[in-house]
Amino acid sequence: MTDLILRAENLDRSFGGIHAVNDVSLEIPRGTLHAIIGPNGSGKTTLFNLITGHTHPSSGRVEFDGQDITGMAYAKVARKGLAKSYQITTVFPLLTVFENVRIAAQAAAHSYVFWRPADGIKAVTRATEEVLERIGLAADRDVIASNLSHGDQRRLDLAIALATSPRLLLLDEPTAGMSPTETAATVELVRELNRDVTILMIEHKMDVIFDIATTITVLHQGKKLFEGAPAEVKSHPLVQEVYLTGSL
Ligand SMILES: Nc1ncnc2c1ncn2[C@@H]1O[C@H](COP(=O)(O)OP(=O)(O)OP(=O)(O)O)[C@@H](O)[C@H]1O
Ligand SMILES: [Mg+2]
Incomplete structure (x- = not known):
């Protein structure tokens, strides 16, 4: 089977x-x-x-x-590990790249229990940094989302979806x-993500x-x-x- x-x-x-x-x-x-x-x-x-x-x-x-x-x-389906990145972007335009991803990582972390609130905050920060690294947005972490190029906004969209630790x-x-260059980079990224996410x-x-x-x-x-x-x-x-x- x-x-x-x-x-x-x-x-x-x-x-x-x-x-x-x-x-x-x-x-x-x-x-x-x-x-x-x-x-x-x-x-x-x-x-x-x-x-x-x-x-x-x-x-x-x-x-x-x-x-x-x-x-x-x-909301319930997402908590079970199914994430969707939208055709129309869901980025908060006035927040930084880091803040956008952290919100998603934090929402996912609600299902975990931490003994001290500080541990929860550290874990969320670490998860956010890992995702930004993976998506290639680490250098842009403090950029206001609306100032990103269109291609990078779509990458941020992907980062937000990935921050929820989906299985699908x-x-x-x-x-x-x-653009063709941005498209090629995204295809590579999708291929890379597929190593551990369906x-x-x-x-x-x-x-x-x-x-x-x-x-x-x-x-x-x-x-x-x-x-x-x-x-x-x-x-x-x-x-x-x-x-x-x-x-x-
Ligand atoms: N909420 C809705 N109310 C009314 N009609 C809708 C709604 N959503 C989709 N449709 C219609 O259903 C059909 C399929 O639309 P859908 O958006 O799923 O297509 P798609 O394959 O994603 O198209 P595209 O390539 O343009 O994104 C279309 O005829 C569309 O107009
Ligand atoms: Mg469509």
């Missing part, structure tokens, strides 16, 4: 007349990097929101690390709006994920169009059709 960190079964969600996610199932083995691709409006973000509890599915089931989390609020990290277009990642640019993904799911109009290894996806005629013409 495969060791699954996430199992989503037959997820479904409509908004008015739009069937945003139509009977989608996913199985994600621990340690992998699973990518979701698809044209604009194909249901990628909605699928993420159904998994994280930001949106309730009209039917279907989500199991995280063997536990049913269907319909559970995101959901990234919604982490390279959106980035990653489920939405990406619009196909070339970005072909190198790093274990498995790719292609969504089209809310449905799973195809799923397979990058090479299979790349050469699949239906996928090429969707990407070249934008429709089937």
Whole structure:
């Protein structure tokens, strides 16, 4: 039996007349990097929101690390070790890089018990510094977040997600709006993070994920169009059709 960190079964969600996610199932083995691709409006973000509890599915089931989390609020899901980095950034613009990450690390540390408050503060500070080091933002720790470049703000977004010590990290277009150089650096970072965190990642640019993904799911109009290894996806005629013409 495969060791699954996430199992989503037959997820479904409509908004008015739009069937945003139509009977989608996913199985994600621990340690992998699973990518979701698809044209604009194909249901990628909605699928993420159904998994994280930001949106309730009209039917279907989500199991995280063997536990049913269907319909559970995101705050509770996050405490169980599932973190999401947003397509729209959640950085506090007027706080420093360090403060932004510390808030996330502190929220995660609430589940631990310390004998003295000072030990808790030290542990949170250490965790924050480790994350900044890992993400490559240590030198920018005292910079006000709104003064960072767009690429560094997205890195900060990642750092915030990572500070919660997740076992599954959901990234919604982490390279959106980035220059080619920033994109390459983010891809490297994601690859590095995947050494100890399972990653489920939405990406619009196909070339970005072909190198790093274990498995790719292609969504089209809310449905799973195809799923397979990058090479299979790349050469699949239906996928090429969707990407070249934008429709089937
Ligand atoms: N809260 C909502 N209310 C109404 N319609 C919605 C809502 N959220 C999503 N939709 C619709 O559901 C469909 C899927 O949207 P979704 O944001 O999941 O697509 P996406 O694949 O993430 O697109 P993009 O690549 O542009 O980020 C779209 O037609 C969208 O307009
Ligand atoms: Mg989206």
